[in-house]
Structures are given as structure tokens and as C-alpha cells.
Amino acid sequence: MLAQERRNTRPFGYGFAAIALSAGLVLAPMHGVAYAEPADSGSASAQQAADGPEDRAESRKPPSRRSGPVDTETPTTGPSREVHDADPPDPAPDDSVESDGDGPTTEEVSDPASTPGPVAATHEDDPLPIEAFEPAKPVHTDAPEPAAVALTTVEPATPLPVLDRSPARAEVVSVTSPTAADVAPIEITRPAPPQPLSPVAQLLELPGRLINAVLQALGFTASANHPPVPNGLGPINDLIFGAFRELERLIGLHRTPPPLPEVPTLTYTGPTTRPTPTVAQFLNASAAGYVLGGTPGGLVPFTVNGFQLSRTNIFTGMVGRTWVTPEGQVIIAYQGTTGGSHLLFNPLITITQVLADLQVVFTRTTPLAFYDALDFAERVLAEAAVQGYATDDIFVTGHSLGGWEAQFVAQQIGLAGIGFEAPGMNTRTPGNGADSMFVNIGTYGSSAPYMATDLPGLQPFMPPYVPGGGTKPHYGPIVMIGDPAAMTPLYNASALWGRGLIGTTIFLVDYLINFFQYHLPGVQAYHLDVVPDPGMVLFLGTSRGPVHTGYGTLSIPQLMRAASDDGILFRP
Incomplete structure (x- = not known):
């Protein structure tokens, strides 16, 4: 079923609602992308855009890594050794080299009681002579071959190394072996430090940075180290949205709506020790997609050949960039619709981005932009592996259309990450990733996350609501932030859809105004206790309701634990 849906990308038609929604999205000043980079940096060609999803989907094999929270108490599979009190020890080497999620290799001795794998067991009645065995070679062929180990010096009571087997890191807590001095040292490999941009790359980025400096001075963009512009457009923004809320009251959209189905919540009881980028790093990487010349605070570009x-693929509308955190983790950030100030350089990409939005909402097919995002993620995985990064240290994120694409990539190859303000998808998997490490964050009042079938509110505009599923569910747990009462006007307006020209018009206008009021990254930054760095048109939108103090500093599993405790973690 999934393969059939991924192949079904035939052209489609749009109705009156599609045209109205398209016009609203094109006018958004803060969505989209349009920054073409040199050919060296991995830009897709027109031929790549022409390739159908069928060809690429058929050649892609399911990932071998599993997604979702990992039990830090369970060791991973590997060679192990069993030692009996009454027997001589097995002369097979008791160390193995394994690359953990953070890149370095560590010396490991696994506990046979909990680790499956080949075991060299001794027999009390028929002990084998020691000289009948020869030490095995080390796992990494580039490491020096260890000298022969005198097994007769190992006492049965010798304590074995104790390992912290968290999913992303493994480090030796204690190693006490009498033969450690006889074993040649093992080379420890770590990810190569991010290389700076080449002079040519810096020169190519200079125009965008100069334009961003002007926009910062005018208050259209912002960064944490730049003081806000006094007397900006914030008061005008508040006046406009305040007047619109009064209009909603006059036509009765603030009345208490009929009872809605209850969305099933999730209770997260998994580990919280896996190191990931923070919520703030994910959000800032997503917001940087809208800021021409913007760099997420504290992050640096992930470079290949300078x-x-x-x-940037103008034919599919996909734009992706890669960043490295100070902790040595790679974030793939996909850009949302219209690209903000990137439109100054590449306005035509808005057309394909809006068409991708409409295709997902009004058909049951998947746009080429999603498959292009998947191809780009696989390219990043290959390049990151060359530089010593583990797969568990690669993450995806994005806002709006970018969050959609990140969600699709997480579903297809199991990468962890956070998507902001993304609707549901046409591709579905059993359980819809409820146990995955990809999280969707949506805002009450924003119409985008409710364009799904696992959240009630926009029916009958959207297909029927199904608790924990439907035809357009999200992938991964859903965290809802903001004021739940902000959804009341949309609940009531959606009931007018299809009830004549006036009713449909009221719904579309209310849909678009609420979209601009609650959908932008600055609103999510307010509720998540994040300082936008960078930010785009932060004066636009309405930030009201609870602030989840400290959420910005949380990792993905910590976010799920906190949202679960606060009752705002929901099943996709």
C-alpha cells in the first residue's frame, strides 16, 4: 500500500478552495526558499527533478536501523566472553571496537548474560590447552594488531569493564585488566571537526549577508546578538489581529463549539538520556530557512569541499541545508513555503512550493519535493559517514512545508528530529511512528497542523477524523503548544465549509487570518521559551497563552517526557 501511494504522483486538479488557499500562501511574506548554491554544494539538476518517485522508491531498501526511543539499559549485539570460576579463560580477545552514536570508538567488553552473540564456553571435564587458540584480529583493520594476551594471568575475580550503553554514546566507566599493558593501543576515531567555508563560498554568501544586515536594521529580520528595532510594526500587527478577533465575535465564531472527539494522549516512559540537538537548535535551524544570509545561533555549516x-531545486520546490551543532551533531533543515527574504533572489520557487502544498492537501499523492528531500538526506548521510559521523547523530527539521518534508524523511529512513507546524501526510505506516524519535510541534490556532485526520477541527474541509490515524495522519508524536481556546473560531468556521458561497468564504478568510496569526516560527519560539536566532518578521502573529518554560533546552526524549507530563503529547 505504501509503495503504491508513493508511486501515485499523477497530475491533479484544484477546486475553488485550492485556488483560494494558494493565493493566501503565495502572499505570505515569511515562507519559502530561493537561494541557489554552487554546483559543488549538492544542488539537484533538472534531470533529478524529472526522475519519477517510482524509480527512486524501487531502488531504495528499507533501513536497517530502527527508529524510536531506545532502551539505554539493553546492550547492543556484539562479541562476548564467558568466564567460569573453575575453568581457564577463553583465549579469544575480550575487546571489540564499536562506533557509538557520537562518533568515537571505545573499548568494549560485553556481559554474556545480557548480550547475544557467539560465546566461547569452557568445559570443566575437558579443558582445552591454551596454545590451541590464537587471538582474533581487531574489528578495525587500520588499528594495530594486539599482541598475544597471556590468558593465564587473568584471575576469575578480575572485574570486567562496565559500559554505559546509552543509544547515542558509549564510554568506558572502568577498565581493570592485568593484561592491558600487553595490548597495543587502539586508535580512537572521532568525527572530523567542521571545516570553514572556502573563500569562494564566503564570497558567494556575501550579497545575502549584506541584504540581511539591511533587513535587520529595518526590523524585518532579527538575531540574538542584534538589538530589536524600537517602535517597530508590532503595534500595527496587534491592532489588525485584535480587530479581526472582534469581527469573529460579531459573526459568532467565538461561541462554544459542539463537543469534539477527544484526541488520544501518549504517556512517554522511555529513557531521556539519548543526546540530541535541543528544541531551540531545531527551531532556529528551521527559521534560518526563511532568512537570507541567516545562520542558526551557535551552529556552523556542514561543509564538503569548502x-x-x-x-535548491526550483523544479520541485525543495530546499535543504545542513548545520553542525557544538556537540558534533548534524541537522538537515528543510525550508518552508515561499522562503521569506530568499524571495529576493529566487521568487519563482514559490510556484512549485505552493503546488507541493496543494498536492498533499487536496490529493492522496506525494509531491516530488518530498522524494527530493529524501534523496538529499541520503546524500547527507553518505557525506557525514565519510567525515566520521554516526547515523544516530544525523537529524531532520523544518517548518511548515519544511516540516512536512522532514516528517516524510523520518518516516522513510528513520531519522530522528522535530518538525514545526506540519500537516498530515498521505503515506502511512503501522502505528504512524507513535514510538519514533521524530516529534511534530503544532500551535493551537494555526490551521496547518490541523490539516490532518488525527486532529479534529477542520472537518468537513479535511477528511474524517480518526483517533490515531485516518487517511492523512502525522508521523511521530504530536506536541500541541499555545492556548487551546485559540482554535474555537476555526472549529466553528470549518462547519460553514460548503454551505453556500458566504459560508465557504467565511471559512477561507478565517483559515488564512488564523494561519498568519499563529503559524509563524516567532509564535512557536514564544511558547517554547526560545530566543529566535535568527528570526523573520517577529512582529507578525499573536503570541498568547502559556509559555512552556525550559522547553527550548530539552532534547527530543526530554521534550516527550515533559510534554507527556504536561498532558500535551498526542498520538498520531
């Missing part, structure tokens, strides 16, 4: 690894 250029940031990125892709």
Missing part, C-alpha cells in the same frame, strides 16, 4: 552541503 561549501555548505545544501540543495
